Amino acid sequence: METNRLEAFSDGVLAIIITIMVLELKVPHGADLEALKPLLPVFLSYVLSFIYVGIYWNNHHHLLKACRRVTGPIMWANLHLLFWLSLFPFATGWMGENHVAPLPTALYGVVLLCAAIAYYILQSCILKGQGDSKLAGALGSDLKGKLSPLVYLAAIGAAFYQPWISASFYVAAALVWLIPDRRIERVIAECE
Amino acid sequence: METNRLEAFSDGVLAIIITIMVLELKVPHGADLEALKPLLPVFLSYVLSFIYVGIYWNNHHHLLKACRRVTGPIMWANLHLLFWLSLFPFATGWMGENHVAPLPTALYGVVLLCAAIAYYILQSCILKGQGDSKLAGALGSDLKGKLSPLVYLAAIGAAFYQPWISASFYVAAALVWLIPDRRIERVIAECE
Amino acid sequence: METNRLEAFSDGVLAIIITIMVLELKVPHGADLEALKPLLPVFLSYVLSFIYVGIYWNNHHHLLKACRRVTGPIMWANLHLLFWLSLFPFATGWMGENHVAPLPTALYGVVLLCAAIAYYILQSCILKGQGDSKLAGALGSDLKGKLSPLVYLAAIGAAFYQPWISASFYVAAALVWLIPDRRIERVIAECE
């Protein structure tokens, strides 16, 4: 019952983040294809960020199911994660409107990196509060969780040379994460 | 219990979509009837989209009640549906502000069509995950679900000749859907 | 359990309406009192609308507690109420920005009137679906519910002569409604 309100609040914030990102897709004044064209990069970065927020929602959902007691540190680690996710609309809009220019593309990676670190902290807090070796075992080497920050770091660096390389890194990382975290899912299924 | 959070998140996103659409109805600077007049088509397209989101909320509510276990594919099929619904405010605003011009009216139909396809995919995922022949039987020939994409397709084509024909198609399809999905409702009532 | 999702969705929409109204209170460019002054009527109409949405949330909460089964008509009557409430931010912003000019003040009354009628329809649907004479008895003559539409009507008319009279009517009606609907509350307490 304790985790319910944490989930509900996080769901609320994630639902709003995923929806206000679309507000960056401003209604153009013209009514022809020319008016839509400058919106294409904004739309594509919206799609990418929508998928990222969806991934976070999915993994967050699985992670919290493994959490039985919400402590103070878990609450703040969760808010810390929501903080970085709340910067997605800004980072997405800036990258999209500037057609994947170097600095905005790097900043997008910084926000992704910070969100990944915040997720890692939240996961550690829950593992610690749990004292449950099962979840820890399930996460195993946590390859995806450890590799993606490196990918974001590489993308941040690449942005100043060729931003499109960074963009493809972001897309690739998203595709890898689209596969749900079956490890945690399996352990929970076993516990039930 | 598993479906609860999926419902809560979807409800959050749908509640935000239905409400931020009204932000396209920008407060005019004048204080007379002249100032309100250009808002009329924006208002009418808001009403239409409000009804569409309401229909999706209603049907989604019925569909999820038939879903007992949320799998990875169901989660992503649901997010995919929410993605297309999240484009309603943009499509509504563009059609409304351009007084039902050809391209915006066609785009509105494209968003409706994609949302209908996404709903169909979600329904299939739930049917499959369920392995429940009762729901499948209840949906029967699913005439409404199969006809409305054709109506949207026809409306997209008609938009380039006479956009008002498309608009009346959208209104007609909404009216047909206003009738709740009693088929699913009946089976659930029988199961209880 | 059925009413839960209706409540959750309505809560979501009401929470968003009550919060996006504050977006009409645009951050001024100056940093002195002069910059704040034109915001005063916008702020006051925000306070008034915040109270009205709060009243609706309160009464809606009491009404739904008396509703045991959600039928199709109840769902649509509820969405119909949410539709009119969703126009509060627009009506509030227009009245506030035009310093209580005649037409915006009348329109504010029209939205209040339509919301009151929509609430009455929802109440009737629930009473009917309930077949419960207790709630019907509790509402009794429903003086407040029957008088306030008349007050709004009078205020709409008065707006074209002296809009401040309308504004004081709106304030007075809100104050009367601030008293929670103890009638329904009492019957529910008796049932439990």
Add this chain to the structure above:
Amino acid sequence: METNRLEAFSDGVLAIIITIMVLELKVPHGADLEALKPLLPVFLSYVLSFIYVGIYWNNHHHLLKACRRVTGPIMWANLHLLFWLSLFPFATGWMGENHVAPLPTALYGVVLLCAAIAYYILQSCILKGQGDSKLAGALGSDLKGKLSPLVYLAAIGAAFYQPWISASFYVAAALVWLIPDRRIERVIAECE
């Protein structure tokens, strides 16, 4: 069960407040560091307000867990608190965009002060409705709750001489509050 909907509605409003504050962080037109620089104070005040809303959410969560029955006064005291919190995005944006100018910085303190008073009123209503001496005992001298309004008052005064002193007061008060309200937590743990 009664407190559930109050929690859900408050969570919804708090989730929206915390998220729309980020809308004040408007996407700049340039794509270089120069374009980001004027956003720094807006960003910092966003961080501060995010922490404040997080603190309120945390404490509100603990407080409501101690509340067993929602009465009319508790409902309105809660809405009153949400009202002042809903002004955070405006106060944050005004202070941030004017680079901590005197009046906006003072107004930020006024909103903080009013929210603190509203929280105190809500706490009193719950204590009274509870008739529970345990929670009252747990709050004890409630030093933090009594000192922070004084800090906000001092900061409001200081804003007209040296606004940065006020800003550091706001930061200091937030840091003190970051420590969760273990007193209430302890009593609840004992009750269970």
